[in-house]
Amino acid sequence: MGYLTTHVLDTAQGMPGQGIKIEVFRIKGSEREALKTVTTNDDGRCDSPILEGDEFTVGEYELVFHAGDYLRGQGFKADEPRFLDVIPLRFSVSNASEHYHVPLLVSPYSYSTYRGS
Template sequence: MGRLTTHVLDTALGSPGQGIRIEVFRFSGGERTSIGEVVTNDDGRCDAPILEGDAFSVGEYELVFNAGDYLRRRGVAADEPRFLDVIPLRFGVADASQHYHVPLLLSPYGYSTYRGS
């Protein structure tokens, strides 16, 4: 069964990104539709897949990581507006029967992502 998961790692601190709110969107016919939101747990993961089964289909998705709120809570000093505040990751799902793991490696001045498993 296909599913969508994520994991946030704070590479500046070498620890999981705890309590990060992630908004989830689907694109269809040029329309961006909100399909929910999740919050990372103490391990920087979500307690369950973001989407799975019939709720997960071929198409384009976007995960919006509210990183600025997390960095403020961690006491990371920065000028406002922050260099990184809201991080949108838009990606395509070609085979909804597979596992799409979309991690975010985060620091106050950079991030990276990839498709994991």
């Protein structure tokens, strides 16, 4: 059975992104269906899979990372509005029986992601 996980890494400080709020959406055409909101733990991960079982199906999803709140809390000085604040990552699941790991590597001025396992 497949499932979805994430991991946030603060590349500016070389540490996990702790306490970051992540909103989870399913995309159907032009509609966004809110599924849940999770928060990263001390290791920058969620305590359990974000989606699994019947919740995790073939289709398009969006993870919305509230990185600006985290960066403010870390004391990064930046002009307001910040260059990066809320980061949406939209991706597709083609095989819901696989593990989709969608990490976020973030700093005050850049981010990247990839599909891990």
